[in-house]
Amino acid sequence: MSVLLHISASTRGDASHSRRIGRQLVDELQRRHGGPLRVIARDLAAQPPAYPDRSFVEAALMPQAQRGATQAEALALSEELIAELEGADALVIDTPMHNFTVPAVLKAWIDQVVRIGRTFVSSREGKEGLLQDRPVFLVVACGGAVPEPPTPSGQIDFLTPYLRYVLGTIGLRNVSALRLTSLARGAGEIAQADAHAAEWIAAAAAGWAGQDRHRKI
Numbered sequence: 001m002s003v004l005l006h007i008s009a010s011t012r013g014d015a016s017h018s019r020r021i022g023r024q025l026v027d028e029l030q031r032r033h034g035g036p037l038r039v040i041a042r043d044l045a046a047q048p049p050a051y052p053d054r055s056f057v058e059a060a061l062m063p064q065a066q067r068g069a070t071q072a073e074a075l076a077l078s079e080e081l082i083a084e085l086e087g088a089d090a091l092v093i094d095t096p097m098h099n100f101t102v103p104a105v106l107k108a109w110i111d112q113v114v115r116i117g118r119t120f121v122s123s124r125e126g127k128e129g130l131l132q133d134r135p136v137f138l139v140v141a142c143g144g145a146v147p148e149p150p151t152p153s154g155q156i157d158f159l160t161p162y163l164r165y166v167l168g169t170i171g172l173r174n175v176s177a178l179r180l181t182s183l184a185r186g187a188g189e190i191a192q193a194d195a196h197a198a199e200w201i202a203a204a205a206a207g208w209a210g211q212d213r214h215r216k217i
């Protein structure tokens with residue numbers, strides 16, 4: 001059975017646009033998927049991952065052969081979250097933009113799963129991801145506009161390129177992103193974003209169904 005890991009980061013529950021559109025995407029992926037699909041929900045707002053504290057950092061930087069029970073305990077959540085990633089055939093990450101980048105709970109998740117010697121290796125030449133690639137679908141919700149091309153006073157999206165970069169670092173390069181903007185500007189803007197989302201979701205789910213079939217042949 002295929003597994004879809006669905007990660008959500010908004011604290012706004014039913015009022016959240018990223019959660020609402022993320023759910024629509026998961027429903028459509030489920031509908032287009034050829035066989036049974038198990039969805040694992042990881043709600044980062046309901047259960048925020050711990051920030052890396054001293055015991056985590058020391059354990060993460062210690063060679064695996066030297067780690068004991070204390071270090072295993074410090075890395076237990078990290079191992080659980082990485083195992084969830086490794087077991088997923090595809091990921092959906094829906095998230096708000098907070099101050100031009102990822103919300104703190106999503107950064108905490110990243111700090112748990114992007115681990116030297118475990119999900120990437122580092123050398124003088126750079127970093128190399130250790131996870132097998134798989135499709136990742138991002139849904140990003142912004143209250144304001146993101147002008148393209150950038151304007152002197154317009155905001156810059158550091159979230160989407162950052163997520164692409166950091167996921168690429170651990171080997172996840174097959175990333176498709178949907179950015180919903182101006183959601184705080186009124187019903188008209190929300191309706192426009194919803195229409196754009198519906199089109200994007202249809203194309204993304206159709207693309208995934210194609211990739212999926214290809215992989216099984």
Ligand SMILES: Cc1cc2nc3c(=O)[nH]c(=O)nc-3n(C[C@H](O)[C@H](O)[C@H](O)COP(=O)(O)O)c2cc1C
Binds near residue numbers: 017019096097141155
């Ligand atoms: C702490 C905080 C920081 C925010 N920073 C930004 C920002 O930098 N740019 C932006 O467009 N919207 C910003 N917003 C607005 C949210 O991105 C917007 O409300 C979005 O819809 C939240 O996603 P959600 O609807 O899924 O909760 C911010 C909201 C909060 C609470």
